[in-house]
Amino acid sequence: MLDQTTSITDVSPLRDALHGPLITAGHDAYDSARQVFAASVDRRPLAVVRAAGVEDVTTTVRFARERGLPLAVRAGAHAFAGDGVVEAGIVLDLAALDDLEIDVDGRSAWAQGGVKAGVYTDAAAEHGLATGFGDTGSVGVAGLTLGGGIGWLVRRHGLTIDSLLAAEVVTADGELVTTDDERHPDLFWALRGGGGNFGVVTRLRYRLHEVGPVFGGMVVLPAERDVLTGLVTLAGDAPDDLSMIIHAAKAPPAPFLPAELHGRPIIMATFLHAGSAADGERTAAAIRALATPIAEDVRAMTYLEIFALGGPGPDRAAIAVRNGFADAFDAADADLVLEHLATAPTPMAMTQIRVLGGAVARVAHDATAYAHRDREMLVITGAVVADVEAHPDAEAWAGETAVALGLPASGAYVNYLSDDGEATVRRAYPAATLERLRAVKGRYDPENVFRVNRNVVPERAGR
Numbered sequence: 001m002l003d004q005t006t007s008i009t010d011v012s013p014l015r016d017a018l019h020g021p022l023i024t025a026g027h028d029a030y031d032s033a034r035q036v037f038a039a040s041v042d043r044r045p046l047a048v049v050r051a052a053g054v055e056d057v058t059t060t061v062r063f064a065r066e067r068g069l070p071l072a073v074r075a076g077a078h079a080f081a082g083d084g085v086v087e088a089g090i091v092l093d094l095a096a097l098d099d100l101e102i103d104v105d106g107r108s109a110w111a112q113g114g115v116k117a118g119v120y121t122d123a124a125a126e127h128g129l130a131t132g133f134g135d136t137g138s139v140g141v142a143g144l145t146l147g148g149g150i151g152w153l154v155r156r157h158g159l160t161i162d163s164l165l166a167a168e169v170v171t172a173d174g175e176l177v178t179t180d181d182e183r184h185p186d187l188f189w190a191l192r193g194g195g196g197n198f199g200v201v202t203r204l205r206y207r208l209h210e211v212g213p214v215f216g217g218m219v220v221l222p223a224e225r226d227v228l229t230g231l232v233t234l235a236g237d238a239p240d241d242l243s244m245i246i247h248a249a250k251a252p253p254a255p256f257l258p259a260e261l262h263g264r265p266i267i268m269a270t271f272l273h274a275g276s277a278a279d280g281e282r283t284a285a286a287i288r289a290l291a292t293p294i295a296e297d298v299r300a301m302t303y304l305e306i307f308a309l310g311g312p313g314p315d316r317a318a319i320a321v322r323n324g325f326a327d328a329f330d331a332a333d334a335d336l337v338l339e340h341l342a343t344a345p346t347p348m349a350m351t352q353i354r355v356l357g358g359a360v361a362r363v364a365h366d367a368t369a370y371a372h373r374d375r376e377m378l379v380i381t382g383a384v385v386a387d388v389e390a391h392p393d394a395e396a397w398a399g400e401t402a403v404a405l406g407l408p409a410s411g412a413y414v415n416y417l418s419d420d421g422e423a424t425v426r427r428a429y430p431a432a433t434l435e436r437l438r439a440v441k442g443r444y445d446p447e448n449v450f451r452v453n454r455n456v457v458p459e460r461a462g463r
């Protein structure tokens, strides 16, 4: 039992109760321990707990709850809002909980709550297997999964949550609960899209899919209206084997792009075709038919290669993002995207379109807390600045571009949200979903211990 007589902000009793390290201000590792991917976020927690096991998770949750301290839970620390760190509270860092058990015959895997998508994907690929996570290896599987998970297999196998079989969760009262379709089904429903609102997920069990050689890669095309609309149509009409991410972006100074294009708008179609190589070739030919490619790298490849296509990416970035769903993308939208790109305040600006449908849409909209099953595409506007001081400019540009495209009124994918507040949460969850989430939250976290996130206010708190 933790000593109740110490001051609320005295974390020394927690240090004594933990197996893993507790890092406070003044410690050599304090500044690196409080860093998150979002470089514009600079918060000073009372302490960072590097959990060594489930017991440390339980101890930390109880400690924070007893003292009413804000608790940030992090796996890969990639939340755009910087939710992996909190001012004057406790950070529970799960990075050391990185065990992965792959059951090749059973086509499933248990991943601990701190496992990164790249580590999981590498290990599964050794057996020709995969669970579809996002497009970036350093993202935590836990954070990504709890919001939904949109990756390279999205149209074939659905969202990441559609491959989630079970989870182990430390709830707000410090109990370890196993949940799946049969056990605590309300909690299992809420975890699949409801974010980190319901507890600390210490293990996740996923279905593994056989993923043989795939066909895919990237085609760089001129920044033309018809190219953009043509790609969206092509990706939407294609069989589920095709998943595509379309970028309208300023050309990076990459050696495979002509120097005169660097910093100027281009369109990139990155795709994975999980069917036959011949069908994949046909997709590539259809893309090339839209315009003569500026550059391309498409071929038969492994799933691992396409997952690693963008390289490891930066450890941190001062990034601004907005997102919303759309059901149509016409010439006027394409013009808006390209016009706004031309005025971006940074060379690293983009609008990204992820065409959904396929297996995502075959799951009932109320089967999981991710309810946007029928939306045709996710549209993300984003800008990265080299200097944190310029972050407000990136925010302004991403926001204005999103408004021009009508995104604020079109629902949102919780994993790309960086704003706080009830209006934001209402964009992520339709009214009936939010009501159900609030009821589950009221049962599992009535005091709102897990509130450093896109917060679902518990029913009984009655907001």
Ligand SMILES: Cc1cc2nc3c(=O)[nH]c(=O)nc-3n(C[C@H](O)[C@H](O)[C@H](O)COP(=O)(O)OP(=O)(O)OC[C@H]3O[C@@H](n4cnc5c(N)ncnc54)[C@H](O)[C@@H]3O)c2cc1C
Pocket (backbone or CB within 6 Å): 037, 073, 074, 075, 076, 077, 078, 079, 080, 082, 083, 084, 094, 113, 114, 133, 134, 135, 136, 138, 139, 140, 141, 142, 143, 144, 145, 146, 147, 148, 149, 150, 151, 195, 196, 197, 199, 200, 201, 202, 313, 415, 416, 452, 453
């Ligand atoms: C570079 C980049 C690329 C991305 N690509 C994709 C993509 O392709 N597809 C996609 O769908 N998303 C993508 N995302 C968004 C990503 O899914 C979210 O940012 C996600 O929240 C990151 O998870 P994390 O564990 O890395 O982050 P964290 O900041 O560690 O966690 C995010 C939140 O999830 C919760 N959480 C994390 N771990 C746990 C846990 N074990 N138990 C309980 N709650 C937990 C907490 O509320 C936490 O605040 C990308 C983000 C970035 C920055």
